[in-house]
Amino acid sequence: MENYQTEQPNPQPLTEEVRDFYQRDLKNLVLAFFKDPINGLRTFFTNPPEKSFMHSIILYASVFVLFFLGSYILVGDMRDYMGFSNFLSIGLTPVLIMLAVSVLSFLAKLLKGSANFKSELLTGALCGIPLGLLVPIAFVLRVFGMGNGLLSLIQNPIGGSSMITVVILYLFLMMVNVFQQSLKAAGYKEVLAWYLSPLAILLSFYLGFAVVGNLL
DSSP: OOOOOOOOOOOOOHHHHHHHIIIIIHHHHHHHHHHSTTTTTHHHHHSOOTTHHHHHHHHHHHHHHHHHHHHHHHTGGGGGGOOHHHHHHHHHHHHHHHHHHHHHHHHHHHHTTOOOHHHHHHHHHHHHHHHHTHHHHHHHHHHTTOTTTHHHHHHOTTSSOHHHHHHHHHHHHHHHHHHHHHHHHTTOOHHHHHHHHHHHHHHHHHHHHHHHHHHO
């Protein structure tokens, strides 16, 4: 009796996965994010890419590294008075916010009948794109001497100038839009998605800050 075996392709090394993501897949995500902000991401939620889970993990890790290293550079001489746990908390905060977004998206879709948490990681990961923009914005603020950069934005995001407040609000609305497109892709009516999305993002920020405050 012959033994039939399905030949499995060799898994791609992690370094190649990361390289391919930054060279090709990230560009497609960013183009969809900014080129068609109304409906551009719904395709990713309706028919997730084959490697959406890996892409999500890479985005989570990238945001952590961006905030961790970015905060270390941006605080300048203040790093002498800060420990490893301070930089770790800064790096973990956006990641926990993204994870909270994923959990809330999963629960919302579970109410509709079915949901896959691994797929919902993509919702939180895409919210990492506007969150990640905080770091280059903080660098710009640092260059022009406006506040203490990333540290001040995290500690008091609406306590700066009116221009900074508008930028923070704009990034918040971008995250709301990601969550809204995710809900609409799951069959939520537009009005309900419109009301639920900002509440979910606000709750995600609260949960992210609360958890990191209790951990560190």
